Amino acid sequence: MTGFTTADGWSAWPAPAKLNLFLHITGRRADGYHQLQTVFRLLDWGDTVHLRPRADGVIARIGGGASGVTEVDDLMVRAAILLKNACKCLQGADIGIEKRIPMGGGFGGGSSDAASVLVGLNCLWGLGLGEARLAELGQALGADVPVFVRGRNAWAEGIGERLEPIRLPPAWYLLASPGVHAATAALFQAPDLTRDAPPVTIAGFLSGAVLGNAFEPVLRCREPAVEAVFEALARVGTPRLTGSGSGCFVEFADRGSAETALAALPAGLLSSGTSAWLARGAERSPLLDAVEQHL
Structure with missing residues (x-):
């Protein structure tokens, strides 16, 4: 209400x-x-x-x-x-x-x-x-x-x-949040954060090159809950971190594949306080x- x-x-x-x-x-x-x-x-x-x-x-x-x-x-x-x-x-x-x-x-x-x-x-x-x-x-x-x-x-x-x-192709996403509130300012100061990655191009990204998130290794080392989500999502696809937060996602080409992946997540993950759900990528x-x- x-x-x-x-x-x-x-x-x-x-x-x-x-x-x-x-x-x-x-x-x-x-x-x-x-x-x-x-x-x-x-x-x-x-x-x-x-x-x-x-x-x-x-x-x-x-x-x-x-x-x-x-x-x-x-x-x-x-x-x-x-x-x-x-x-x-x-x-x-x-x-x-x-x-x-x-x-x-x-x-x-x-x-x-x-x-x-x-x-x-x-x-x-x-x-x-x-x-x-x-x-x-x-x-x-x-x-x-x-x-x-x-x-x-x-x-x-x-x-x-x-x-x-x-322009991005249509996609569905399996999203997961372990409930960890990542402190962005502290992450930016982390000594193990990579701050000198070589620049990439839009063409390189669109070609399908595997590009990671600079905060992923930092958070996975510091937050066991984030590491647990990555391990669980790796069973159904290729997990990625979004932004400098603790949220993770796996991309799928269609809704059916995303629904199958969501259903395959281990029950222990969801009972531990992690939430998981689906969302569609928007064109605008x-x-x-x-x-x-x-x-």
């Missing part, structure tokens, strides 16, 4: 999850940020952000947010305040969420939620900002926010902000469809 009904003035905005199909760290900038190469794959599964404009200028989170996240630290609230201040908007908003994406899994939940707030309130407040400006605002909230604002699968470089749309974000419906 959500309580966010249209009769009460609420509108719903999809906040899809993402996968990093690979992630390399190719260097480090003078300001300490790491240079990355990755491919963002959007999924047809994720959170739902609910928005309701209000005339008094107040930004309020209704019904709580992600577990353990205070309202002042919530990226959704911060996104609304950032947009409001940037446009000197006098309106406010109530913000609610149906949370499905696990925290700390590397599926991009917080960033996607923030992007949906930026995009949704831009429509509801009638601000008329373009995609580029919204992505620029989103980058101030997190390096992953722009890809969700733009809503397309993308090749990414820099700190993740330089995006080039990329359902958030873009929501925008078109509100125009």
Whole structure:
């Protein structure tokens, strides 16, 4: 039960999850940020952000947010305040969420939620900002926010902000989350993290070259739960890590193969606190469809 009904003035905005199909760290900038190469794959599964404009200028989170996240630290609230201040908007908003994406899994939940707030309130407040400006605002909230604002699968470089749309073949994914909240800042400081991977090209990626995730060996050594998920998923395919979180996935060409793999996972894995489910790769974000419906 959500309580966010249209009769009460609420509108719903999809906040899809993402996968990093690979992630390399190719260097480090003078300001300490790491240079990355990755491919963002959007999924047809994720959170739902609910928005309701209000005339008094107040930004309020209704019904709580992600577990353990205070309202002042919530990226959704911060996104609304950032947009409001940037446009000197006098309106406010109530913000609610149906949370499905696990925290700390590397599926991009917080960033996607923030992007949906930026995009949704831009429509509801009638601000008329373009995609580029919204992505620029989103980058101030997190390096992953722009890809969700733009809503397309993308090749990414820099700190993740330089995006080039990329066409990806249809795919289904078996996703697994061991419930471990990986601390991104600590992982970036890990002495065994590879920070000088040779750059690759889009053509190299599309050719089917096997490209890994720089954080995978670090997390597998540090987190027994992540190692256990990799060992279980290796029985049904080739497991990969997404982002710098603990979430893992296996790619399949069709739904039937993914369902067979899910059914073959050992019962002990799922009884140990790991969750597993299926999602389809999206050609574009359902958030873009929501925008078109509100125009």
